[in-house]
Amino acid sequence: MATTVGSLFETSSVTAYVESISGVLEGGRTGSTAVIVGLLFLLSLFFIPIFQAIPAFATTPTLVIVGAMMSQVKEIRWNDLSEAIPAFLTIFMIPLTYSIAEGLAIGFIAYPVVKAFQGKGQEVSLDTWVIAGVFVARFVFMTLRFQ
Structure with missing residues (x-):
């Protein structure tokens, strides 16, 4: 809730x-x-x-600290590109967008797309496809809203 x-x-x-x-x-x-x-x-x-009133770049130190706590990265299967690409995009986009939520959204979109391109689309649950679709719709709506 x-x-x-x-x-x-x-x-x-x-x-x-x-x-x-x-x-x-x-x-x-x-x-x-x-x-x-x-x-x-x-x-x-x-x-x-x-x-x-606090500018977005002022939160960067917090994101750096979050990045320093990346002990879970070793658990990612880097030899499987369908897992590695979405994980990399998530990790990479968090500091670039100044937002953990934006980075996660990009990762949620990339995961089913990469799986589908590799012919592993059946490995992705329907829920994940729906969440990815919601995030795509959000990005489209936000883009149209600011035009």
């Missing part, structure tokens, strides 16, 4: 997941943790004008 509501405010779904995991790791196992975090997020809405 947080992901759905968050998307209305153009936040990444990763944020809701990270907040949830952080609460569980700190010992919050009841619903009260989520309620308190939700209330604090509502309170943070009043600070949006201040946060919007």
